[in-house]
Amino acid sequence: MNIGEASKASGISGKMIRYYESIGLIPSVGRTEAGYRTFSDKDIHTLRFIARARSLGFSVEQMSNLLALWRDSNRASSDVKAVAYAHIEELDSKIEKLIAMRQTLQHLAEHCHGDHRPSCPILGDLAGVPEPVGTPTTADV
């Protein structure tokens, strides 16, 4: 299997496969005499593992830990669980931040006439104009 086929089989671009190899996330794969990379079934399996982990938002560093645990048949499941929960917490904090932004923006947008007139509470808020009563700002979120 060359890199093109490996890419199709794993869903990871050839560019990224080379990159993952270069940073040592995956071990060096085989080469033909001409220098072409050759991928074994095991390599493909690893790449698919990576693809799945990426889709769950794990960073390269976290994937490196997960791969090490995967390869270690004696790992304790608690170690894996710890990595997973650490990532869940990261996700939670990102989600919270985004929701707070969304909420503030939604509120501002709702109070914007959205017509030809120039007056707009969105710009007002950004420019630091104090809001009228009953229209909380991000500070309240």
Added chain:
Amino acid sequence: MNIGEASKASGISGKMIRYYESIGLIPSVGRTEAGYRTFSDKDIHTLRFIARARSLGFSVEQMSNLLALWRDSNRASSDVKAVAYAHIEELDSKIEKLIAMRQTLQHLAEHCHGDHRPSCPILGDLAGVPEPVGTPTTADV
């Protein structure tokens, strides 16, 4: 006002102020004879606008649009609202993705014993091992 004071007054690091100037997000500020940047009250106002927009997750490009609208006293509030809603949609799609990741991961982690034993559904899922019945995978989210 020099860049250090401008930084304190706006909450934007000196590094970033120089960067915003270099990419044209803010107009070139004044200089002393010695080459030090000098910031007017108007410059500070603009920087604070930017700080607030950043805290709402707007990209540099979006901020550029918002600043142009802010400076245009004849803008239609609908234009501002459109930028805001476009950003809300971006936030929504990010939030959805993160929540889906979180949900899958949470589910996997809940079914992981988390003890000394090596067996772990988290690694199992990443490695593509079919899950037992009643334990949906990301595909179901």
Added chain:
DNA sequence: CTTGACCTTCCAACGATGGGAAGGTCTATG
């Protein structure tokens, strides 16, 4: 043998930010 699809390596860019070096300026104190 040629063509086109593939592969290789290397270099650069994105977006937003921080780190640091090398050098100039300003201000307060001795």
Added chain:
DNA sequence: CATAGACCTTCCCATCGTTGGAAGGTCAAG
């Protein structure tokens, strides 16, 4: 007035994950 230290300047580099492209080698089909 000299000097220390806090500030300023520009310039380059690193991050993270990913993509793009150039220049060149290889392979398979016609």
